Amino acid sequence: MPRHTAWILPLAILTSAAVFLLVMAGGDAAYALRVLGHQDSSITDVEWKQRTSVRAAAAPRPWPATGGCPIRQSLPTRNAQSIVVVHDGRLVCEWYGTGGAPGRPAAAFSVSKTLVSLLVSQAVADGSISGLDLPITQAVPELRARDPRFDAITLGDLIDMRSGIAFSENTSFPWLNRDYPSVYYASDLAKTVVQRPEIAGAPGPFTYNDYAPNLVGLAYQRLTGTSLTRGPLQRLWDDLGAEHPAAWCVDGHGFPYHESGLVVTARDLARVGQLMLDDGKVDGRQVAPRAFLDRSLDPANREPVTTFAGISVGYRNGWWVLPRGDGGRDLAAMGAHGQIMVVSPSTRTVIVRMGDDEQTNIQIAATLQRLADQL
Structure with missing residues (x-):
């Protein structure tokens, strides 16, 4: 090949690769750049993602505290x-490192799903949504036009990850057309969750699924006329007496990433866990509906659905269900990179750990369970 034309082949290869990747991205160049530039998710993604803000409560309720921390030497502080450790409604221990601070919110990732479930339950309680047995197609009829089998999927199926919708966390080449990045890096998430999900089978079997909470969020928005991460989340923050502002990551259209968008302090996240121990009440006011508590804590449908590192866990109403050595069960909200909240009804303890990966989520959760048993 003459020297003056040697650049043609490399250019053709690069052009073909770029066209291929753009096709895989559905023609969305901005989405392709986010996926290729950031690749796996990170706790620092909140620095570049757009967010809506949530103010601290108008009347903050500082945690009652006790002196000393009996389990300080056992805390899993690496990374x-x-x-934050709350026992019998009192802050008994807190630790901060690697940039953490009492008032610094951090990405909670899939802990967001627990908040989505709670906020939807409030809308059901006040009549804004008729119930969790509502078919998703009543709010999102476009799904029926794509596949009539969507008619069989209810809001409850989606919240419990039993919708029958296929989902893969595979992020291998060619990256851009995979389920996980198509949600986490979406330019228009509402459009994505209407057009992309496919039915794998009838509702019933468990499949952890990031399409599901976003379909719930889209249904919420259409049925109530508001995003659950705006007025409803602010009301929850006020009801809880949250001490610090929070945020929720949104796409370029302002639609929340319902599966992973919550940005919150450990202190204020622990207030959500405390609701489960206080019959859903704050200062005698019912904040978490009784139905939410019953559906989360009732033994029905809490059988193991999957196994992590040899530990069999269930999933119900936005909570993971963890086995205890005494035959009981604890609840856990778990997000990527080690964002964990364990709620232990038998020990009346809530422990929140946020940061970066140290072990797998289930290993961290098991460690927090053992710490609760020491109190």
Whole structure:
């Protein structure tokens, strides 16, 4: 090949690769750049993602505290930013490192799903949504036009990850057309969750699924006329007496990433866990509906659905269900990179750990369970 034309082949290869990747991205160049530039998710993604803000409560309720921390030497601090331990409604221990601080919110990732479930339950309680047995197609009829089998999927199926919708967490080449990045890096998430999900089978079997909470969020928005991460989340923050502002990551259209968008302090996240121990009440006011508590804590449908590192866990109403050595069960909200909240009804303890990966989520959760048993 003459020297003056040697650049043609490399250019053709690069052009073909770029066209291929753009086709895989559905023609969305901005989405392709986010996936290729950031690749796997990170706790620092909140620095570049757009967010809606949530103010601290108008009347903050500082945690009652006790002196000293009896389990300080056992705290899993490696790579953690914050650890908060609440026992019998009192803050008995907190630790901060690697940039963490009491008032510094951090990405909660899939802990967001628990908040989505709670906020939807409030809308059901006040009549804004008729119930969790509502078919998703009543709010999102476009799904029926794509596949009539969507008619069989209810809001409850989606919240429990039993919708029958296929989902893969595979992020291998060619990256851009995979389920996980198509949600996490979406330019228009509402459009994505209407057009992309496919039915794998009838509702019933468990499949952890990031399409599901976003379909719930889209249904919420259409049925109530508001995003659950705006007025409803602010009301929850006020009801809880949250001490610090929070945020929720949104796409370029302002639609929340319902599966992963919550940005919150460990102190204020622990208030959500405390609701489960206080019959859903704050200062005698019912904040978490009784139905939410019953559906989360009732033994029905809490059988193991999957196994992590040899530990069999269930999933119900936005909570993971963890086995205890005494035959009981604890609840856990778990997000990528080690964002964990364990709620232990038998020990009346809530422990929140936020930061970066140290072990797998289930290993961290098991450690927090053992710490609760020491109190």
